[in-house]
Amino acid sequence: MAYLGIVLLIVLLIPIFAILTDSPLGRAAARRLEGNTSTPPALDDLAKRVELLEGELEDVTRNLEALQEEHQFFQRLLEEGGRRPPPPSIPES
Numbered sequence: 384m385a386y387l388g389i390v391l392l393i394v395l396l397i398p399i400f401a402i403l404t405d406s407p408l409g410r411a412a413a414r415r416l417e418g419n420t421s422t423p424p425a426l427d428d429l430a431k432r433v434e435l436l437e438g439e440l441e442d443v444t445r446n447l448e449a450l451q452e453e454h455q456f457f458q459r460l461l462e463e464g465g466r467r468p469p470p471p472s473i474p475e476s
Contacts, residue, residue, distance in 0.1 A: 403409045422430075 404413070
């Protein structure tokens with residue numbers, strides 16, 4: 384008798400499982416279990432734009448550092464320019 388109950392339960396669970404998997408709720412659960420492997424095109428475009436902007440930002444940062452170094456160099460030249468002694472004169476023969 385117990386075997387008949389188990390078989391009957393399995394036979395009834397098969398159509399219930401089929402109905403649930405074909406329903407919108409079952410499809411949503413399946414998508415959640417699968418995971419979203421594809422990214423929307425708008426997100427891909429946004430990722431490309433962010434990469435381009437990061438590259439441009441690195442270029443601007445390098446240029447800014449070079450300008451700061453040049454500024455410091457010229458600043459030192461201007462500060463030292465007034466303190467330097469005049470060049471020695473060349474003796475005439």
